[in-house]
Amino acid sequence: MLNTEPNLAAPDDFYEALLALHQDLTPDQARAVDARLILLLCNHVGDMAVLRQAMARARQGIEPAGHDATLAASA
C-alpha cells in the first residue's frame, strides 16, 4: 500500500536536497538525473503493487498530448 502520509523526518531538508540535485542542469541533464533517481528508488521500494499505485498517482490528471514513435502495421 502506497504511503502518502508524512514519512520524511525533515521535509524542508529533503526538498532543498532535491532542488540542489538539479542545480545548473539543462532540461536533458535533469531528465537523466530524474530517470536514474526513479530507477534507484523503485528498486529500493521493490513492491510492484506500491510502484503501480505511485505510477497511477503520478500520471493522474495528465492527458497524453504527445505521440510514441510506432506505426500501425498490417500485412
Place this chain on the structure above:
Amino acid sequence: MHVDYQSLRFEYRRSPDQSSAEVARHPVVVVGAGPVGLATAIDLAQSGQRVLLLDDDRCLSSGSRAICFAKRTLEIFDRLGLGERVVEKGVTWNRGRVFHREAPVYGFDLLPEGGHRRPAFVNLQQYYVEGFLLDRAGALPNLEIRWGNRVTAVEDGAEGVRLTVETPEEAYGVLAEYVVAADGARSPVRRAMGLESRGRTFRDRFLIADIRMAADFPAERWFWFDPPFHPGQSVLLHRQPDGVWRIDFQLGWDADPVAERAPERVIPRVRALLGHDDFTLEWVSVYTFSCLRMERFRHGRVIFAGDAAHGVSPFGARGANSGVQDAENLAWKLALVLRGEAPDSLLDSYDAERVAAADENILHSTRSTDFITPKSESSRAFRDAVLDLAGDCAFARRLVNSGRLSTPSTYGGSPLSTPDTEGFAGSAVPGAPAPDAPLGGDWLLRRLGGGFVLLHFGEAAPEVPETVPALRAVAVTPGEDAEGLAAARYDARPGTTYLIRPDQHVAARWRRFDPAAVRAALDRAVGRAGEGAGC
C-alpha cells in the same frame, strides 16, 4: 561432404495431378518449404501421413537469415532426425555479453545447469537448416515436394480446400482436407483468403552484414549499446560456422535502406568495429520490423504457422524458433485428426496454444525493442539511465534488455491439460515442455521420442491400457538416473507417472499409475473430453 545449399536449384517437375481429369485429392497440403513448412511436412510424414509440400520458388533460403536455433528447436530436430547434424555443423553457445560504450555491463548464461543433451543455442545459417530438413524430407517416401508451384487461390468448400496452383506450365487445382500455410511473412495464402496480420512497426532500421573472416572472438552473443565504433546506436555480433559472422548495426529510422546496402557504406562500418579490412561481405540486408499476428491461426481447414501467422523483431531469436514450435504443435494434432483418432476440434487447441505462445513472444520482443529503439525522449532517458547504473548497480543489469532469448512456451490453462490433483514442485507442470535429463548413456527426451508416452519413474514401465491413439510406456529407473536430475526436474518419487504429448509437452501427472486416470487424461489431450468414455 560439403553442399552449397544456397546455390541448389530444384527442378520443376510436371505432376500427374496437372493432367488428371478429376481434381486430385490430398489429405494435407503444406504451402511453403521454409523451416516451418519442412518441419511440419516431415513430422506429418514421420507419423505415416501422406503429405504434399508446395513451394513457389526453386531454391532454399538465400542469405543466412535466421541463424539462432534454440534448445527446444534442437530437441524437435532430434525427433525429426536431424538434431545431431544441426548441432555438429552449428556453433554452440550459451553465453551472452552486453557492453555499454566500451565497458561490459551484463553477462548471462542461458543454460547454467548441466545435464541437458542440447545447448541453449546453436548458430547455423538458415540455408543449412533448410538443407538438412530437405535431406531428411527426401528420405520419406510419403512426402512429395513440388517446386515452382505457386498457390494463387484458396477456396474452402464442402469437399475440402480447393487450391489453384500456378506452375511454369498451366495452372491446376488440388483438393485438400487440410492446408497448412507456412508461406512466410507476406503469406500469399493469407492474402488470397483476404486475411490480415496486424500489429506495430517500429521506427528503426537495421543493417545485417554477414562477413567472412578469421577471428578469435568467442562463441558468444555480443551486444553493444552506443559503442565508440558506431556511436549512438546498437550493434550485435554473432558467430556462425564456416568463418561467417553476423553483425547487426542499428541505423535509425532516417537511414536510406537502399544506399545503406552499398558495399562502400557497409565496409567502413565493419572496419570501424574490427579495426581492420581483412574480411569479405557474405550477405547484406537492411530491414525494419513489426510485431504482428493474425487474430486466429485456424481458419476452417486452413491453418497458419510461422511468420505467416505472426511476426516479431529478430532480437530474441523468436521467429524461426516459434515457427518450428508451431509446426510441432500442429503436426501431431493434424495427423490424429486425419487418421480419425481425434475430433477435428483438436485443431482448435493449436489455435489456443500457439496464439498464446505468439503473444508471449510478441510481448518479449516488444519489450526488447522498446529498450533497443526508445520510442520517446522519456523512454530514451530511462534506457540511458539503466545503462549508466548497470556499471555499478547490480539491479540495473537485470533491466538491460538486448533481447530475451527464445524459450518454449508453457501451455498454461490448455484445454488438453489435466490439472494436478496432487502436489508437485518444479517446472514440469501440465502444459510445460518436458525437461531433458541424462539417463546413463541415454537422454530422457530421446527415450520419449514421439507419440503419446507414459513416463514412469520406477523399476519397470507399467503395462499400458489399449488406447486410441496408442500409448507407449517408458521407465526411468533410479539406477540410470544416477545424479537424480530426472527425479529432481520432474519432482518424481517411485511410482510418479507423467503423460507426455507427442510434442513432448506434459499432459498430466500422478503420484502412481492409474489406468482409468490415464485414459481420461488421454481423452482430454486429444480433445475428446466431454464426449463420453474413450475407446
